[in-house]
Structures are given as C-alpha cells and as structure tokens.
Amino acid sequence: MSEQFVPEVLAPAGGLDKLKVAVLYGASAVYVGGQKFGLRTAADNFTLDELTEGVCFAHAHGSKVYVVLNSFLHDKDLSELPEFVAHLEAIKVDAVIVSDLGVVQTVRDLSTIPIHVSTQASTLNVEAAKLWKKMGATRIVLGREVSIKEAGIIKRQAGVEVELFIHGSMCMAYSGNCVISNFTQGRDSNRGGCAHSCRFEYSLDMGLDTEEKKKAFFMSSKDLEGLRVLPEFIKEEIDSLKIEGRMKSHLYAGTMSKVYSEALKYYAQNGNFLSDDLVSWEAELSKVSHRSYTKASLVEKADATSIFNERENSNENEWQMLGTVVEANAKAGIVIEVRNAFNQGDLLEIVPFLGPAILINANEIVDLLMRPLTRTKPTTLVRLPYREGVLAQHLIRQKVH
C-alpha cells in the first residue's frame, strides 16, 4: 500500500502538566498560551520557564509546540510583544498562532518562527488564504464554518497548510465576530474576556399575537465531534486536526489525544475504519464531559440540529477523573495524586498511553506512610499495589453514575 497521509493531532494544553499528558497520550502537537497575548485569560497558562520545559519535553517525545498569540492586540499590548517573541524564538517553538495582522508583522520582523493564522481571523475561503499566505502565514487554522471538502480546496488552491477543528466546544459566532461581552460586560472577548453569553437562556419575543415568549438556549452550540469523518480529513489531506479546550481537564487532554491519534494510526495501517475500535473510540469520547455532539459544518452546513438547547451542565458526565499516577514501581506501588475521592473496593480504570483501559479493584488502598484507608481524600497521595503496565502520568477514572 502507498504511504498513507496522516494528519497531525493538535491537542490543547492549558498548563505544563496537561502538555505532558497530551504528548504522552499521542498528540503530535500541542498548542499553549503564555501569560499574555492569548485568549484564555483565566487559564493556568505557561510561565517562560514552563514554556521552555514544555518545548523540551514535547520535542524529546517527537511532538511540536505552537504558542497562541491570538488576541486582537491593541497598540499598547503590541509594544510588549517583541521580548516574548525573542524568547519563543530562543526556545525553538514550532509556530505561533496569530489572528491580528499587526502581530503577524511583528513576529515576521523579529523572528523566523512559522506563523499560523488563528481561527479567530475567520479565514473561510481560498482568496483569504492566499492573502494571509502573502502576509507571511505558513498555515491557516480555518473557521469552523468551513467544511472538510472546502478545506481541501483551500489547501490545494492557496498552496498553504490547513488546520481544521475536529473536536470540542464551539463559538456560535464566526470566530472573532462576537463582541457581546465587550459591550454588555466590559470584557473584551477578543482579548480573552468572553463571558459566554451565547450559553444563556433567552426569552424571545417574535412579535406574535400571543403574550407568550419562546424560551430557548437558541445561541448555544453543541460540541463538535469528527471521529466518524476522519477518513474525509485524510482524503482531503488536512494537515492538522485541532482539538479545542485549553481550559479543559487533564482527562480531556489525554482522552482526546489518545483517541484521535490511535484512530489515525489504525487508519494509516489499515486504510479503513472498519474496526470495532471505532465503537470503543466513541465510547472513550463519551467518557469526558461534553455537550451533545454535532458534526457542525464538517460535512454539510450546520443546521438546527447543531443547537444545544439545554442548560449548561445538565449533561452530567457519567465518568469522573480520580487522579494521576505519580509513580509506579514494585517498591513504591502505584502512587496516585487523588483529585476526586474513591472508596476501598471501587473499580478504577487506568487509562494507558496506548490500548484499552487497565481495570483495577481498589481493594488495598494505603496512604503514603502505608496505613490502610477505606476512603481517599482529594489532594492527597495514596498507594495501590503495583501492577505491571501502569506508568507514571497515567490518568485514572471511574464510572460515577
């Protein structure tokens, strides 16, 4: 069989720990934010030292690191950028993700770092991609309104790498085209201050004769999920498959990286998805909290079925992350950093970097000093007996509903 095109799996990393999780679980690239210039103001984000460590870690594992500089910067913000860009160049980040032309030019002037145009720029067509390419972009993160087919056309006709979202929460607006927070809450959504007003329930007066108003979460989008259309991404040779969610959990970063990279590996080896694994990958995706899934505009224009007309958090997740394996060897046992409490006798799932979950009955839990426990407490370290195949950084989850 001829060499199969395999897109990059680009995972979100809201902090250094999450970067490591994403890389170890198979992401071929991660995107991260520094303390400034990105859109996730409330995220943990990376200090300069952490960025350096993150890049070293990712490169040592064959993964790339892209740094988001995707705020719509004002002049005063722009003046602080050169120092940061110099640091990014020095530590050899693989690209920066930019939405503002002023930032593109600043990065171009000061460095040779490849420039990816952010989805915030809402690049939707061949002509726009050609223009950004002339401005210095090497890759375009296309708007979420672009179909996979259109993305393929843009790649071929503009001669530029393309990246498309495959999974995660979605802005209902054209990215960069919503200023609800700016004008109603005094927080610039295009500099990281979005207050998620599109997730509110609204009463709508449509001027009907009746007094009754329609109540609906009419501006809220379901979450994107593109697993079943992976062959289309491959067929169109989409360079990078992006997973949304720098604010999301370690379990999310790990699960998404694992599922999409395993699925792509399977396809590369077999040239198809005629596999029972497809069902198990889908089951894995449902084990992280999410709104109902939609393919949005990946195949056809997003229609009414893409609206998430429900209150946030009403979709309680069945699975909960319990913690992370800190160390695992015969002497120390499986040392777990506990995030959510579990009980003696509970059935735990340890998520390995590759392959199916390892099931463990927590019959013998001890604390760090080897004293037996019947229930763990969050933010403590506990031990389970050692089990072959369990490694440091493995994530642990449990079915709770």
Place this chain on the structure above:
Amino acid sequence: MKITTYAQNLHDLNLIKDQGITEVILAHKNFARFGKLSTEEFISLSSRAHEFSLRVLFEWDILMTETTFQEVIQELPDLIKHVDVLRVQDPGALHWAIHHTDRPLQFIAENGNHNARALKEWIAHAPGRMERIILSIELSKAVIEEYVQTLTVPCELLGFGRILLFYTPRSLLSPLAPEKLIQNEEILALGESEESPHKGFPILENRHGTFMFHIKEFCLVEFSTELRDMGLQYFRVDLRWDKMEHLKILKSSIDNYKTEIFDTFKDEYAQDLMRGFYLVNKTDVLFPKLKNHRLQKREGHYLGEVMDAEKGSHLAISLKKDLRKSDKLKILHPKGKEFEVEIFSLRNLSLEDVDIVEAGSVALIQYMNGVWVKSQVFLA
C-alpha cells in the same frame, strides 16, 4: 468631515440628495449582511444615484466560505459596472477585488484591527487602490485621533446606528419560529435573558445567518465637532432600522452641533443611545482579576508544589528540579504567607532516606506547621 449613509430605496436616495450628501452605500441582498436589494433594484437605484451625482459604494461585507464565495462572485461582474467603489470586509473579498476589479477599495476593519500596524498593512496590501479604512467602534478617541492623523488613507467611523454584537451563519430563529414567519426574507425578535441585565436585544435572521444587536444604539453626534477637528474624514450614519427622515436633523447636528436641539432629538428618539468606548476602552482591566496570581509566580527558583501534607509527619513535594538534603527552601502558602525551611529529613516515595530526589519525582520532607497542599516551594 463628510457623511456617508445607506439607501434602501428611492425615497432614501431623495433624502440623501436633499441633504447635500455626496455618496451612498448600496447593499445587495447577496453581498451585504443586511442588504435587501435584488440585482434589478440595485442597478436601478445605482443609476438614479448616479443621476443625482452620488458616488455609489458597493457594500460586500458578508463572510463567505468557499462555496458561497464561488456563488456570489458569479454575479459580481454585472454589478460592478454600476458602482464606483467596493467596500469589503472578508479578506478573501479584498484579495479577489484587488486582482479581479479596477475599482477603488474601502476596507471594513471594524472587527479587531485595534493597532496601527495592522491597519497600515491592510492599506499597503492594496497600493494605490485602498481609498478608505473603516475603523472599529471599539477604539477610544485618543486612538482614533492617532490613526486619523497617521494613516495614509482617509478613515470612516460609525457615528450613528446599531451596534452589531454577534454574527453567525447559522439560522437560530427559524427553528423556533412559526411557519408564517419562516416564509419571510427575515425573521425578527427581541431577546432577553435572566442572566443579563440588558433587556430587548434586537435579533435578526436572514439568508446570511443570525445577527444580534445591542439594546442601545451607537451615537457620537455630540462629539462630531471634536471628530472633525481630529481630521476624521467620514462619519457614517446608519438608519436602516429607523426612520430615514432623521437624516436631516442628524446632518445638521453633525455639521453644526447644538446641544438643545440634539437633546430634544435624543429624548424623542425610539432607542437609548450610547457612546461605547469612545472616551476610554477599559475592556482589559478585569483580566488581572481573572488570573490566579499564585500560579504566576512559578519562575526562577521555583521547585514544585506540595501535593500531600500530614501534620507531624511529612510534606510531599512534586519536583521540577533536583532536591538535595542540603538545600534550603522557601514555601509560599496559597494565601500568601511565606515559610523558610531547612531540610532535615529527605525521603523518596519508597520511603527510603536519601540525599537527593531527582526532578520529576516526589520528595518527602519533614512537616512544617501551617503549610498546606498547593503551597508553592522555591529553592531559597
């Protein structure tokens, strides 16, 4: 400072002509977000505008995926003959217009583009063709003044009209609307939410998607003298959702502002008015509060974080750097209190006494009164 505005029909055009305005924006329904004109209507209105010696600006401000782009450009050659200028917003439309037309160009930089560097680059990208930049209404007056004075092409600013808050290509109202409304070219609604203090957001769905506007309209008429003195060249008035007859009073107030007259107008005007961020834009001041400052201290001598603490027994620290028994530590409590610590007990996770625990692992040192989990640890 000139006024620019929209005409949706001949009546509007007559009012514009009567006010001595020299240009008009025409919005075709397939190219403009809120356009209503069919090709026939567009061509007819455009020729009347030319008879009135008005310059015709063609508004092409929709955002387009490739499929839509290919559809709409089929119609353009017929329309372009009838216009003097193209106003574009999608960078794809800008690129196409540069290469496939010879018309002067105006770039709508209302979305983002809050730095001079970006604006200069857009202008430089269409040398000799870019005749105007339409600035964002999120800019404060100090910034507007700077741009007006430093950019090499004239600037335009919305001075009166609706504030567009949200634009999606998805149809959000029709799934909720009864059959009789779905037949219409556009569906309108007023929205309010218990989670927002504002009531009555105008919402519109049409062939291009769904749009939400602010409950108040934008008005810089009070500042028209100041804007003229700054050198702003074009002041846009958008009355597409109001009475076009207001153009007269607006024109006279913009040309020669009189407080009493305009105050009376404001009192009688159907909507509340606001000046947005004209005096100052502080939409980033809340950001430092959204951050956890403790998390931002992880630089320099940062060693790691306390993961487990047991009174009288131990502190377990996740290590970013090697830790030696001879090291001295500074521990920062989540609430800000600092502790100096000398290590006299150092163990690894196998509970073995050691002289060094390597980076990436967890070290156990003696307990220190008052230190909690999540405290940050630094090499002193």
